[in-house]
Amino acid sequence: MSGPVEVLTVEETYRADQAAIQAGVQGFQLMENAGRAVAEALDKRMERGCVAVLCGPGNNGGDGWVAARHLQRKGWQVRLASMVDREKLKGDAAHHARQWHGTVEELSPAALDGADAVIDALFGAGLSRGLHGAVRDVVQAVRRRRVPVFAVDVPSGVKGDDGQTLGDVAVEARATVTFFRKKPGHLLMPGRKLCGEVILADIGIPQNVLHDIVPATFENVAALWRARWPWRRPDTHKYDYGHAVVFGGVEATGAGRLACRAALRGGAGLVSVAVPSAVLPVYATGMPSLITMALDGEEAFGELISDTRKNAFLIGPGAGVTATTRWRAESLLDTGRAVVLDADALTVFRDEPAALAAAIRGPTVLTPHEGEFRRIFPDLRGDKLTRARKAAYATGAVVLLKGYDTVIAAPDGRAAINTNAPAELATAGAGDVLAGILLGCLAQGMAPFDAACAAAWLHGQSAQGFGPGLIAEDLPDRLPTALRQIEVQS
Ligand SMILES: NC(=O)C1=CN([C@@H]2O[C@H](COP(=O)(O)OP(=O)(O)OC[C@H]3O[C@@H](n4cnc5c(N)ncnc54)[C@H](OP(=O)(O)O)[C@@H]3O)[C@@H](O)[C@H]2O)[C@@H](O)CC1
Numbered sequence: 001m002s003g004p005v006e007v008l009t010v011e012e013t014y015r016a017d018q019a020a021i022q023a024g025v026q027g028f029q030l031m032e033n034a035g036r037a038v039a040e041a042l043d044k045r046m047e048r049g050c051v052a053v054l055c056g057p058g059n060n061g062g063d064g065w066v067a068a069r070h071l072q073r074k075g076w077q078v079r080l081a082s083m084v085d086r087e088k089l090k091g092d093a094a095h096h097a098r099q100w101h102g103t104v105e106e107l108s109p110a111a112l113d114g115a116d117a118v119i120d121a122l123f124g125a126g127l128s129r130g131l132h133g134a135v136r137d138v139v140q141a142v143r144r145r146r147v148p149v150f151a152v153d154v155p156s157g158v159k160g161d162d163g164q165t166l167g168d169v170a171v172e173a174r175a176t177v178t179f180f181r182k183k184p185g186h187l188l189m190p191g192r193k194l195c196g197e198v199i200l201a202d203i204g205i206p207q208n209v210l211h212d213i214v215p216a217t218f219e220n221v222a223a224l225w226r227a228r229w230p231w232r233r234p235d236t237h238k239y240d241y242g243h244a245v246v247f248g249g250v251e252a253t254g255a256g257r258l259a260c261r262a263a264l265r266g267g268a269g270l271v272s273v274a275v276p277s278a279v280l281p282v283y284a285t286g287m288p289s290l291i292t293m294a295l296d297g298e299e300a301f302g303e304l305i306s307d308t309r310k311n312a313f314l315i316g317p318g319a320g321v322t323a324t325t326r327w328r329a330e331s332l333l334d335t336g337r338a339v340v341l342d343a344d345a346l347t348v349f350r351d352e353p354a355a356l357a358a359a360i361r362g363p364t365v366l367t368p369h370e371g372e373f374r375r376i377f378p379d380l381r382g383d384k385l386t387r388a389r390k391a392a393y394a395t396g397a398v399v400l401l402k403g404y405d406t407v408i409a410a411p412d413g414r415a416a417i418n419t420n421a422p423a424e425l426a427t428a429g430a431g432d433v434l435a436g437i438l439l440g441c442l443a444q445g446m447a448p449f450d451a452a453c454a455a456a457w458l459h460g461q462s463a464q465g466f467g468p469g470l471i472a473e474d475l476p477d478r479l480p481t482a483l484r485q486i487e488v489q490s
């Protein structure tokens with residue numbers, strides 16, 4: 001959870017490298033530091049034994065030759081297998097390969113015999129096509145033998161920019177040692193799973209190279225937004241923290257109730273639920289802090305939204321895919337106040353992203369899961385990060401695309417990848433709780449990108465440590481503990 005917020009693309013990583021070299025750091029020194037960090041990571045985590053170091057043709061391979069030297073010095077028995085002849089290597093990799101005085105084997109599954117661990121230094125940032133031939137055979141043999149793998153930079157076959165695999169085979173690592181800053185592929189699925197534990201090593205690239213790079217992708221750690229978290233101040237009252245309104249459903253009443261409780265726990269000054277009078281008691285029972293408002297007919301709806309003190313609206317959970325939901329969603333957006341569109345209020349814009357974009361005026365967050373996203377944006381292709389960014393750019397809303405690797409994207413190009421959500425969140429109603437937390441953040445005046453990042457983090461944090469058996473009702477009451485962690489988690 002801790003660590004730097006910036007995430008660098010492959011191209012930005014190369015720029016960081018170059019900037020460091022221009023600032024006087026030697027390239028071979030960066031490679032020395034990288035390879036040593038890999039050796040130390042393995043040595044710290046496993047009993048000394050025999051390690052097979054698999055080296056590719058580029059600088060990723062160069063890191064492997066360095067790691068081999070350090071591991072041998074630490075007492076490991078090292079088998080080094082290289083994809084290409086040492087003489088064919090270039091630059092820093094050639095320099096470090098010359099420092100290796102042990103034997104060099106051809107890359108083949110036989111090089112794995114007797115290995116207790118494998119270092120995957122085949123391909124990193126420079127992966128340009130799927131694995132084939134001898135490399136593919138070796139990687140498949142590594143997978144079959146289930147030897148623990150320590151990957152250098154990224155598991156070979158995984159693309160650093162999006163975590164997708166190139167071709168049909170990729171390394172599955174126990175741990176991945178990467179340098180300076182993580183890449184999106186370390187955080188997005190399936191890359192995140194294939195990386196295992198991600199270890200970030202400082203290899204001597206100065207922090208200030210980031211001034212020129214201006215990263216736009218972040219890991220959603222609390223440090224990204226905690227300076228703007230709306231802590232309660234002594235000289236204030238409840239109206240300073242906003243009046244959130246949830247439009248609850250008639251048949252599906254649980255979704256709205258979960259969202260209301262989460263909005264209150266998330267810090268909204270007041271939370272009202274607006275529902276037809278026939279179902280008001282369902283909402284009123286058990287939640288005395290909730291304000292219930294009878295909403296019978298469209299005139300009442302107009303009256304409700306004309307009150308400008310009501311500054312944040314949530315529509316969608318339990319709403320039904322109906323013309324009324326569509327009309328209400330558009331009317332709420334037209335107020336220019338903060339709106340969360342979730343669930344059915346997203347589906348009512350099926351195949352109509354332009355109509356949705358045209359309706360958006362103020363701070364708006366869309367919270368689709370993958371299915372809802374596809375319904376609205378059937379033409380958007382690419383990885384999760386790219387698609388969320390495109391949708392945010394096209395609509396002018398912040399887009400929170402849900403899942404294990406939730407992505408939050410802003411229309412200005414910023415994007416954050418959430419990493420603290422345990423799989424136990426795959427349970428009915430968890431999304432309604434998320435929408436409620438987000439509503440609470442918006443009611444308190446947080447900017448939509450901050451609000452969406454904070455909500456995703458708090459949602460994940462409130463599920464942390466619960467384990468099997470988690471249900472959506474458990475989440476809102478765990479928010480106070482999660483909120484206290486904003487200060488301590490970086
Ligand atoms: N940047 C940093 O901060 C630092 C980076 N460092 C390290 O450098 C790494 C990046 O090095 P890199 O640019 O040389 O790329 P790398 O991953 O070795 O691969 C390129 C070679 O592989 C080849 N090739 C690609 N795919 C292939 C395939 N499927 N099958 C066969 N061949 C394939 C490709 O061939 P080509 O595409 O040119 O035909 C080219 O020859 C980075 O991941 C990190 O570990 C550290 O040393 C310290 C500082």
Ligand SMILES: Nc1ncnc2c1ncn2[C@@H]1O[C@H](COP(=O)(O)OP(=O)(O)O)[C@@H](O)[C@H]1O
Nearest residue numbers: 402403404421422423425426428429430431432
């Ligand atoms: N495997 C998973 N790991 C982590 N978080 C998950 C997983 N599956 C779902 N979630 C999270 O749980 C929530 C589910 O939301 P949603 O799909 O809208 O469900 P519902 O409508 O039942 O509330 C989202 O925040 C999503 O990111």
Ligand SMILES: [K+]
Nearest residue numbers: 123152154156
């Ligand atoms: K690798």
